Amino acid sequence: MPAVDKLLLEEALQDSPQTRSLLSVFEEDAGTLTDYTNQLLQAMQRVYGAQNEMCLATQQLSKQLLAYEKQNFALGKGDEEVISTLHYFSKVVDELNLLHTELAKQLADTMVLPIIQFREKDLTEVSTLKDLFGLASNEHDLSMAKYSRLPKKKENEKVKTEVGKEVAAARRKQHLSSLQYYCALNALQYRKQMAMMEPMIGFAHGQINFFKKGAEMFSKRMDSFLSSVADMVQR
Numbered sequence: 001m002p003a004v005d006k007l008l009l010e011e012a013l014q015d016s017p018q019t020r021s022l023l024s025v026f027e028e029d030a031g032t033l034t035d036y037t038n039q040l041l042q043a044m045q046r047v048y049g050a051q052n053e054m055c056l057a058t059q060q061l062s063k064q065l066l067a068y069e070k071q072n073f074a075l076g077k078g079d080e081e082v083i084s085t086l087h088y089f090s091k092v093v094d095e096l097n098l099l100h101t102e103l104a105k106q107l108a109d110t111m112v113l114p115i116i117q118f119r120e121k122d123l124t125e126v127s128t129l130k131d132l133f134g135l136a137s138n139e140h141d142l143s144m145a146k147y148s149r150l151p152k153k154k155e156n157e158k159v160k161t162e163v164g165k166e167v168a169a170a171r172r173k174q175h176l177s178s179l180q181y182y183c184a185l186n187a188l189q190y191r192k193q194m195a196m197m198e199p200m201i202g203f204a205h206g207q208i209n210f211f212k213k214g215a216e217m218f219s220k221r222m223d224s225f226l227s228s229v230a231d232m233v234q235r
Contacts, residue, residue: 006186012178026185027130033192034123041115044199048112051104058097065090085229095217103210110202118195126188129181136177140170 007026011019069083143166150160 006189007182009179009182012182013175015174015178023182023185026189030123030126030185030188033188034119034127037115037119037123037195040196040199041112041119044107044112044115044203047203048104048107051100051107054100055097055104058093058100062090062093062097065093081232085232088225092218092222096214099210099213099217102213103206106206106209107203110206111199114198114202115195118191122184122188122191122195126181126184129177129184133174133177133181136170136174140167140174143167143170 007019007022065086068086069079073079143163147160147163147167150163
């Protein structure tokens with residue numbers, strides 16, 4: 001079967017079996033995309049949750065490092081060098097906490113939010129229009145069935161005219177709903193490409209920014225500090 005690019009709007013009025021068959025392919029694709037998007041969102045929320053946990057964990061670690069000097073050790077003489085070193089480490093962890101907090105915000109704004117918006121706007125729109133299209137189609141089928149059951153007698157011409165108007169109105173409603181539904185399904189094929197790429201671009205930029213700032217902040221001054229701490233530990 002050749003690749004299908006879009007539903008033709010001019011075929012919406014015909015509502016042929018071929019058109020309905022093609023529509024079912026688009027509907028199946030939309031359903032698969034909805035399931036995948038929900039799973040993708042869960043994975044992204046897990047990443048965001050882990051990053052938030054890093055913020056809380058580094059904050060707690062910094063406080064715990066400062067708490068060392070407040071401990072009432074029975075053999076605490078000569079701990080001044082350890083205390084000053086832990087104070088410095090606490091400042092380092094605080095600065096690192098700021099980077100983790102910034103990364104968490106970036107992940108929320110550029111990774112999680114876009115996929116939520118895609119799900120709530122585009123996928124919900126398709127689902128809503130599908131329901132409206134189904135209702136309009138049912139109304140049209142019922143009006144057609146009602147018209148077909150009318151007796152073919154001249155005295156029923158007035159009733160026949162009224163029912164005919166109902167059929168025409170139902171047909172217009174179905175046509176309008178099908179046009180809106182087809183447009184939304186066609187648009188979804190393009191939007192899903194952006195929806196999948198945009199959050200990962202945000203994720204990548206956030207991680208790169210985090211590592212760049214971390215390297216700029218710590219690489220030079222931390223090398224000499226860690227070297228001196230290593231010497232102290234070795235002694």
